[in-house]
Amino acid sequence: xxxxxxxxxxxxxxxxxxxxxxxxxxYADYVSLIxxxxxxxxxxxxxxxIEGNFDDVVFVTGVIFNSLAAVGLAYIGDRMGMxxxxxxVVALGVRIFYNVGRIRRLLLRRATASPAASEGSxxxxxxx
Amino acid sequence: xDVRHIRLKMSSWVAPITMVCFVIGALLxxxxxxxxxxxxxxxxxxxxxxxQELVARQSLxxxxxxxxxxxxxxxxxxxxxxxxxxxxxxxxxxxxIHDQVALGLVKVRGPGVVMxxxxxTLAGTSGENKExxxxxxxxxxxxxxxxxxxGAEVISINGQRVIGTTAIRxxxxxxxxxxVPVAAPFEVKAIGDAAALSSALNLPGxxxxxxxxxxxxxxxxxxxxxxxxxxxVTPKVRYAEPVPPxx
Numbered sequence: 054x055x056x057x058x059x060x061x062x063x064x065x066x067x068x069x070x071x072x073x074x075x076x077x078x079x080y081a082d083y084v085s086l087i088x089x090x091x092x093x094x095x096x097x098x099x100x101x102x103i104e105g106n107f108d109d110v111v112f113v114t115g116v117i118f119n120s121l122a123a124v125g126l127a128y129i130g131d132r133m134g135m136x137x138x139x140x141x142v143v144a145l146g147v148r149i150f151y152n153v154g155r156i157r158r159l160l161l162r163r164a165t166a167s168p169a170a171s172e173g174s175x176x177x178x179x180x181x
Numbered sequence: 182x183d184v185r186h187i188r189l190k191m192s193s194w195v196a197p198i199t200m201v202c203f204v205i206g207a208l209l210x211x212x213x214x215x216x217x218x219x220x221x222x223x224x225x226x227x228x229x230x231x232x233q234e235l236v237a238r239q240s241l242x243x244x245x246x247x248x249x250x251x252x253x254x255x256x257x258x259x260x261x262x263x264x265x266x267x268x269x270x271x272x273x274x275x276x277x278i279h280d281q282v283a284l285g286l287v288k289v290r291g292p293g294v295v296m297x298x299x300x301x302t303l304a305g306t307s308g309e310n311k312e313x314x315x316x317x318x319x320x321x322x323x324x325x326x327x328x329x330x331x332g333a334e335v336i337s338i339n340g341q342r343v344i345g346t347t348a349i350r351x352x353x354x355x356x357x358x359x360x361v362p363v364a365a366p367f368e369v370k371a372i373g374d375a376a377a378l379s380s381a382l383n384l385p386g387x388x389x390x391x392x393x394x395x396x397x398x399x400x401x402x403x404x405x406x407x408x409x410x411x412x413x414v415t416p417k418v419r420y421a422e423p424v425p426p427x428x
Contacts (some may be wrong), residue, residue, distance in 0.1 A: 057195055065206025075215045082210050082333035091205045098198055107194045116201050 058090075082138055083124045090119040095144040096152035103159045119145070206222070215216065226302045231353070245414050252415075282335070283343040285412035289335050293372040293407045295378050296324065296389075299398045300365045316365050316397065323388050324369055325349065331381030333371035335409050338365040343411040359413055366398075375403040 094116040101107040123141035130137020140176060261276060267422035281287045290400040298321075325343055330338055336343040341358035343349070348357070371378050382401050384391050392399040 058199045061199045061203040062206035062209075064201040066210040067206075069207040070214065073214060074211055076211060077215075081212060081215055084208055084215070088205055088208045088212065091201050091208070094201060095198060097203070098201075102194050109193045109197045112194075112197045113200075116204075117195075124224065167280035 059126055073159045081129060086123040086127055086138060087150075089145045090123050091116055093149050093152075094119065094132065096149045096156070099150045100156050100159070103156060103163075184402045188287070202360050226371070236359070240303050240400065245385065251417050264412065271296065274285065281416040283333070284415075286415065288408065288411050289372065290406055290408040291334070291372040292375045292403075293333070293335075294328075294375055294401055295407060296371075296382060296399065296401045297367040298324075298365070298367045298369070298392060300397050303396050308376055314397075316367060318349050320355060320392070320397075321349050321356075321369070326371070327381045327384075327388055328371040328373070328378055331373065331377045333373040335372040335377055337370045337409045339368055342410060342414070344412050346416040360390075361413060370407050371407060372407055372411055375405075379403050 094112060096114045097115065098107060099113075119141075123138075123145065126141055127138035130140075186211055260277065278287075282289055298316060304311045304314035304382055321338060325338075326338055338349065338358045341347070341361050341363060343358065347359050350364075355364065357363070379401055381387070384390075389399055389401060
């Protein structure tokens with residue numbers, strides 16, 4: 054099942070790459086923000102999945118709203134002559150690392166601990 | 182029951198994540214293509230634009246130079262015709278030659294001075310900021326000014342005739358005289374009273390002394406004969422027109 058998203062990633066990349074679509078350079082920053090927001094959502098979703106509290110509605114709305122918020126902030130920053138796009142870059146970047154770190158700890162804990170202890174209250178104590 | 186529950190759980194996370202992954206893949210490809218197509222260019226965009234402008238200007242300049250040589254050939258014909266036809270025109274002809282020399286339209290020779298000037302020897306040792314040790318437009322202005330004040334009739338910088346409309350200015354890293362790029366070492370030639378020109382440059386506290394103070398290699402030689410080329414581009418007169426004499 055984990056291969057399906059990776060496969061989708063590859064397919065999406067290949068489709069657009071073979072089409073050779075390109076945006077004006079001015080939009081490059083916005084696209085990177087959407088990519089970042091999506092990566093953050095993936096990291097968050099993966100963590101939630103491992104923790105067992107994944108919610109597809111939360112996930113999808115998270116992707117859309119975070120992308121819109123990041124791009125909106127960057128756009129306002131551009132109009133104001135302020136590098137506001139840095140705010141989502143930093144915030145999302147920090148969150149990605151936080152979630153990846155947490156996933157790593159959860160998996161480590163699950164690999165080392167006995168199967169019975171892998172779920173339950175001890176997950177709450179896991180920090181980054 | 183339990184199995185179905187798990188499968189339901191599985192598909193509930195697989196579908197959205199797969200979707201988002203697809204979008205990420207597409208956006209990455211988009212970004213990749215955009216960067217590849219424009220990234221290499223945008224970094225040097227300014228240089229690129231300037232280069233194009235340079236090429237355009239230079240082709241224009243070439244065209245104008247051709248035009249000039251055509252016009253000069255015509256002028257020669259007219260002059261020949263006029264001298265042959267009427268003796269009275271000899272005087273006018275003389276005036277014409279004088280004007281042509283003064284305007285820089287013909288190659289000339291005569292006694293004068295040659296000043297050579299290079300970037301300061303400190304430029305190599307100054308580390309990052311070389312700017313003060315390079316020859317700039319504002320270093321050449323006083324030279325031309327002094328030479329003119331001392332009665333120089335014809336001046337050239339690196340072969341570019343300096344006439345009334347000549348601009349000497351730095352454009353980025355290059356120095357332009359008559360819109361033609363020139364570079365160090367500079368050779369300023371001036372035709373006139375050689376002794377007067379030489380002493381004007383070598384005045385105490387004058388241009389040569391100032392160059393020497395900043396370790397610019399500078400040398401002034403007087404020569405019996407110097408040749409100076411005609412101006413590369415004759416200025417077009419588009420706006421100014423003569424006012425008829427009042428009676």
